[in-house]
Amino acid sequence: MTVSPTGLGPRLSFLTPAYRTEAYLADTISSVLAQTSPAWELVVVDNGNSDEIASIVTSFAAEDPRVRLVRQENRGYAGGVMAAAAVARGDWFCVLDSDDGVMPEFTATLLDFLDGHPTVDAVGCDAYMVLDGDAQPSRRSYLQSFDCSPPAADGDVLTLEQVLAGRVPYYTGAIRKQVWQAVGGYEDGVESDVLIWLRLARDFDVRLLPERLGRCRVREQSLSRDPARIEDFESSMIRTFEAFAQQSCDPRHLAIAQARVRRLRYHQDLRRARWAFLSGDIPAARRFAHDARAQRATLRVAAVVVLLKLSPRLLTRVHPIKQQLAWGAHRTRQRVLRWGSDGRLRAGPHSGSDGPQRRRQLRQWQRTGVGL
16 A cells, blocks of 8 residues: 555545445445555445445455444534544545545545645545436536636636635545644534635635546435425525635625625525426516526526516426426437446446436426526
């Protein structure tokens, strides 16, 4: 094993809390085992004393001692991350959810960059977005899904103003152990993956790589598919940005955070309008559309407001067509791209099957697709 310069252990520690992800955990561990650099360890926290999760981890650990298991009662997501951090031996900490993954070159790319930039305290990256059941990526990356473009240059400095404006790196980045401890790691009750990047960008030298080095799984049961959880997540994001900006006591930071919050509320109101429209509550859909226009006066929301006012029946016919077109574009992308057995992205035909699964996913797409 490649060890740290101190000779005391691995250079990079993946911190993985696992709770009710038995169906995905083996794939996550396999993505770490496929790393082209061996300078890592993986600490999986069985965050709820699941015998099945423990069995999965121990089966991998029997073959590779770099995989380690910690068991505890469920202490929440942040509690699971911090339990892993408490025993991690690496010089760099990387949070990795138990249903996501990393590309084979993740460790090598980050460590090579950090070795070439010894004063850097943390480095983030972009990630592929993978719809559960497809195993192929969507066209938009993680950063693009939040209306952010990846950095133009390798290792661009990530400023606090950029993070406040919404350029939050994919949560799986490398953070120096001492810096992780200085910013307090993860906390309960907030969006810790956002808050930690805010604190890092405020106080330390943080860089952002353009490469898509992670694999973010969008699960049917995940936050992005559950209306109530979407509402909770967005509200938590808004609180996180507002609270941090207030604490900074800098008017510039407050103005930037307020613009980001308006954008979040705009998308939140549009989503509420869509849900109300699909459930047949046209008055509520109109009200939410007007609220969205109050946050951001875009052509898109203006068109929605007009159609809801003048011809909701026309919108009823247009919406399924729009979602069919969006689904067709998505499936075309999947037929061009596929994942190889080594975890790498390759060109080739779509390996999935159509039929019932496709129809089921199409119905999901129509219910949850972006926009009216």
